[in-house]
Structures are given as structure tokens and as C-alpha cells.
Amino acid sequence: MSTAAFARSLLHAAGLGLAAAAVLGGAACGGKVAVDNGGGPVSSSSSSSGSMTCDQMATVYEAMEVCVGPGPTDGCLAKDDPALVPMLVEQMNMMACGSDLASVLCGPTSPTFGQCCYVVDGTLYLCGGRPFVVDGAARTAAGEARADWLLRVADAGDVDEDTRCALAEAWTRSALDEHASVASFARFVLELLGVGAPADLVSRAQRALGDEIRHAELCFGLASAFAGRAVGPGPLAVAGAAPARVDLAEIAAAAVREGCVGETLAAFEAAVARDAAEHPAVRVALDVIARDEADHAALAYRFVAWALRAGDARVHAAVHEAFTAALAAPPSPPPEVEGDAGALRAHGQLPLAERRALAARCLAEVVAPSFAALALDARQAGEAESPSRKNELYLGSL
Ligand SMILES: [Fe+2]
Ligand SMILES: [Fe+2]
Numbered sequence: 001m002s003t004a005a006f007a008r009s010l011l012h013a014a015g016l017g018l019a020a021a022a023v024l025g026g027a028a029c030g031g032k033v034a035v036d037n038g039g040g041p042v043s044s045s046s047s048s049s050g051s052m053t054c055d056q057m058a059t060v061y062e063a064m065e066v067c068v069g070p071g072p073t074d075g076c077l078a079k080d081d082p083a084l085v086p087m088l089v090e091q092m093n094m095m096a097c098g099s100d101l102a103s104v105l106c107g108p109t110s111p112t113f114g115q116c117c118y119v120v121d122g123t124l125y126l127c128g129g130r131p132f133v134v135d136g137a138a139r140t141a142a143g144e145a146r147a148d149w150l151l152r153v154a155d156a157g158d159v160d161e162d163t164r165c166a167l168a169e170a171w172t173r174s175a176l177d178e179h180a181s182v183a184s185f186a187r188f189v190l191e192l193l194g195v196g197a198p199a200d201l202v203s204r205a206q207r208a209l210g211d212e213i214r215h216a217e218l219c220f221g222l223a224s225a226f227a228g229r230a231v232g233p234g235p236l237a238v239a240g241a242a243p244a245r246v247d248l249a250e251i252a253a254a255a256v257r258e259g260c261v262g263e264t265l266a267a268f269e270a271a272v273a274r275d276a277a278e279h280p281a282v283r284v285a286l287d288v289i290a291r292d293e294a295d296h297a298a299l300a301y302r303f304v305a306w307a308l309r310a311g312d313a314r315v316h317a318a319v320h321e322a323f324t325a326a327l328a329a330p331p332s333p334p335p336e337v338e339g340d341a342g343a344l345r346a347h348g349q350l351p352l353a354e355r356r357a358l359a360a361r362c363l364a365e366v367v368a369p370s371f372a373a374l375a376l377d378a379r380q381a382g383e384a385e386s387p388s389r390k391n392e393l394y395l396g397s398l
Helices: 003-013 016-025 054-059 084-095 161-194 199-227 248-274 278-311 313-328 341-346 351-386
Strands: 064-069 098-107 117-125
Touching: 003 016, 003 248, 003 278, 016 278, 016 351, 054 098, 054 117, 064 084, 064 313, 084 098, 084 117, 161 199, 161 248, 161 341, 199 248, 199 278, 248 278, 248 351, 278 313, 278 351, 313 351
Parallel strands: none
Antiparallel strands: 064 117, 098 117
16 A cells, blocks of 8 residues: 555545645655654763664664653653653553563653653554553453444354454454544543534544444454354443543644554554455455544544644644654554464454554654644644744744
């Protein structure tokens, strides 16, 4: 799949067609767009690894950079401070559906916007769409035997038992992620109302909520067909869940992580998996999910564009930080599904290495230029409103 075509279609659907033409127009297919990290000239840091300074390591694409607020004494914690690890883990869990932190390689890098950033050896696990994040961690229900959350699939296809069980497990995991996305959109609708968003955004968000119910039913249908018994969601733990946020900067940053990044990656991977799939019901499910997730990603960009126009410099800084954090730390898919690779591909499950490569390519070739288009749109909107406004807004300086 052409990432340039995917990015163009995404930004057009987000109402950012003019900015997209400026950002993507002259680029060859799949061309990368550099995004200024806003940090000014790279300078040396006292912490280093090998022959590179930590600042230089942070600019290497494969390096994962995670940023947190200052420690209890208002300065950046040393990389081996025991208090640092839980802060990094909490931040990594906010950026993905779970994470593993092996070690902190170096840091802090040169401070950027009051954040303390570290290069880490770790893994972020890709969400299957928009996560329901509570207290910094993605929350899903457990699966249980029930038949009222599925669209029935007539035929599981001709696969051996081990592969069939692996497919049941993988599609159940996808279904539970989709089910959690319903809760995420329910909260997002409240948040949009709370920040005075236009009716168009509220209407698109409530339609997306309905889409996620259908995605869950499609995936539970496939999971049930492969399991040979009905599978559905248990109760979702919403007690104690964070209430709707009211701070526009916080909501915009979450929309970047969960929608502009999470749902863009989900849409791209679903489209690639659909093209590789052979099982008819799997192709139908992935086709619906790919199209809807692309719409949801476009909604996130549309909302963030509105937030940048409506918000102050804090909103701009929060959006910038959320994008740069996501671009610095590509998430990985969940663990490999065991079984016959050809049969798994035919039933919508791509190998782990391919999914990891797709996520990295989508981040570099779709999310990064889309961020640049958002920044351009914000700058043009700021200049149109007031020639001096661009100097007040952080993204306006990009
Ligand atoms: Fe979905
Ligand atoms: Fe979605």
C-alpha cells in the first residue's frame, strides 16, 4: 500500500487537504518529511552511550525516547534514580497498550519544554485501535462465553487445530480492543461537549462509537468461528475510571496518541492485512475496520486541528510533545501468534516482524507528514487571524 496515497486520503478526510498538498505535493511516493523537533540546535549532554551523546542517540530513528515531567525536586532525575523507572513506565503505558522497559540507556537529554527525556531500551505494544486509557494504562474486558456480541461467521476455513486456536486467541484480543474503543469514544463525546467543540465533531465521534461496536461484533464473530464456541466480552471495569477530562491541552494530547497515531496505525495495518487475507469473512471484517479506522484517524486530526485553532500555546506545546514522543518511540504489535504463517496470513494475522515494520513505516511516512500538515494549517490559521499571533503559538513556529 502506498503510504503517500494513504496520508493524502487521511488528510483530505480531516479537512487538511490544502496543507497536505503543500506538505506531500512534491514528494515522491513514500517520501519522508522531516519534522523539526523544536529543540533548537543539538547540543551535548552530560550523559552518553558509546561514541554518541545522548542527544544524538535520541535523534536516531530506532532509538526510543521517552519524556516525563521533572522529579520531586523540580529537576530532571538521573537515569539510574529508582524513582525514574515508574515515571517512565507510566508514560510508556500512556503511549501504547502496555510496555516493557528493559533499561534506561542514557539521559536526560537537553531539556525541552520542561520535559526530561531519556533514551530507553524497551517495547511499546501497539493498540488495536483507540485504547480506553485509565490512570495511564489501557483497559480491556476479559473474554467470556456469550453469543450476544458477535456477527456469526459460517465457516472457519480449512486450518489445522493449532492454527485455529491461535486465530481464536488473536481475534479475541482484537475484539476486546475494539470493545474497549467503544468506552474510549463514549468518554471522548463527553470531552468534546466539555470543551465546546462544534456539532460536526460530536456527531462524528458518536458515529465512531457505533463503528467500534460493529468492529467488536465482527471480531468476536471471527473469534467464535475459530474457537468453535461463542466468545464475547465480560464486564468492562469502568468503576474508578478517570472521568471525562476538561483540559483542552490534555484532551488534544490524548487525541494525538490514541487517534492521530493509534488509529492511523490500526487503519494502515488493517488495510495491509485485508489485502493479504483470503478467508472471505476475514476480508470483509478487515475491509470495514480499515475504512472506519481511517475515518476515526481523520476525526482525530480534524479535532486536533480545531483544538490548535481554538487553543493557546499550552495546547500547541501538548500536541507537539505528544507527536514527538510517538515519533521517537515506535510501538510494536503484541507477541507473535503461533501457527502456520501462510494460514495465519490468509486469516488476517500478519507476522510480528512485518507488523513491526508496517508500524515504523506508517509513523515515518504517514504520521510525521500529517503532523507537519497540522502544523502548517495551524500556522496559516494563526497568521490569518493575526499577523502577530504566530509568534504566540508554539506550533506556529514550525
Ligand atoms: Fe475499531
Ligand atoms: Fe477506531
